[in-house]
Amino acid sequence: MEQSNNTRLDELAQFLRTRRARISPEQAGLPNEGRRRTPGLRRGEVAQLSGVSVDWYTWLEQARNIQVSAQVLENIARALQLDSNERKHLFLLALQQLPADLTPAENTISLTLQNFLDLQGTSPAYVTDQRLNIVAWNKAANLIYGDYGAMSRRERNTVWRTFTSQYVRELLQGNWETHARHRLANFRANYGKFAGDPWWLELIGDLNQVSAEFRAWWPQHDVLNGPEGKKMNHHPSAGLLIFDQISFLVTDSPHLTVTINIPANDNDTIPKLNKLLSNN
Template identity: 40%
Template structure:
């Protein structure tokens, strides 16, 4: 949609959202003789901390500039949910602020049901920073050290770089490492100003010279399918194809499933599960 087409859409959207918010919902007196339902333009401007003329022009679809900060204040005033907020930024042609990268307080229970149903395929739920939030029995059997790590280190990037290969049994770390860092930087670019991301990268650079060297290249790559190989003592090699799927109902979360690449790997994975 062109800018010319977005402005009328933005105008109509703001009017419709303003009409559904009552003065009582935002702690304002109802006033007398309201000709239309919802808030007046001047009330939205007052609550959002912007000029009445500026907000009027925005709602009229005039070609004015808006910052992410100001749009955020308007979104809060109009009580927009996550989808409506994203829609507002898109119509105004303003990049939305990065979503909070911290793990949700609770991962929805339906994901646990899905994870159990995926056994014997190893599967997990991760956030944008690759913190492992949930996993199934097969994933725990393949990664016992990772799932038992403290929360700050229960992370696939940390496990790849900061944990000894003797404990992770990753056979192709040198092959995985450059792509893992490039993909991590792709996600990191959305969270540049967030201290917990900055601190995590600093800890990784300190813990792993390999990560620090790859991070210094500034290589970046979009996420894609990748191959993982493990050499499990007393079992043998397991080759897996890793597939990640964004969960649209839970923004910021991904379901990652590991599928055996060949029959031998499937048999070895079954053997690990039987031992567990």
């Protein structure tokens, strides 16, 4: 374990040195005091720009095992003008975790991703962002879970809809509480990346106003990631539909999650879905 930690700290030190070497004083907004023995910024200049002591920053580049905060890492990332991939790499090396996104990523759905959803046929499939908003879907999902195209942005938030929609309660029937608690735990886990963000605070406040269950469960701080497993939906016209759920991140847009509900091998769900799709 100690050897692994030392290797990580060495990687961090080397990474910082290489990033520092590529930034000139002019690029950093500092006066150029003539030729330098080595290219790039001096350690003291990075420390100045990051708001830390020269000794502390030097220890970081010497691979010493010192305490590092996320805020200081953000300052160093700005001082070294790191791009988004380099910033993530810095956090993984220093804190062994990814940083919170500074701004919500764009929910641009590529034609390839939409085609993938559409090709799922009888498997309802949709894409959610980090706020658990539905941002893309296929026909099967639209027919089973509701007309997403006709919903407002707030209604397409899966947490809001879970706790406020009578249709969702009827669709899930006796499984609603299990689903709602799981959805809320997903939401709480994502909220950890954006604690204090106005969008999240507004939604949490509104849910506290409209849902007694949300008011009771939110203070419990349950966190969870991952799919729900088997799902049972009671569709108003198709009847009982049973699915196995799988979720995964989109490689080139890791803030997006694809969820596919695959019809269970019960010799009943797929014919019902084929009939539902053919009639609509």
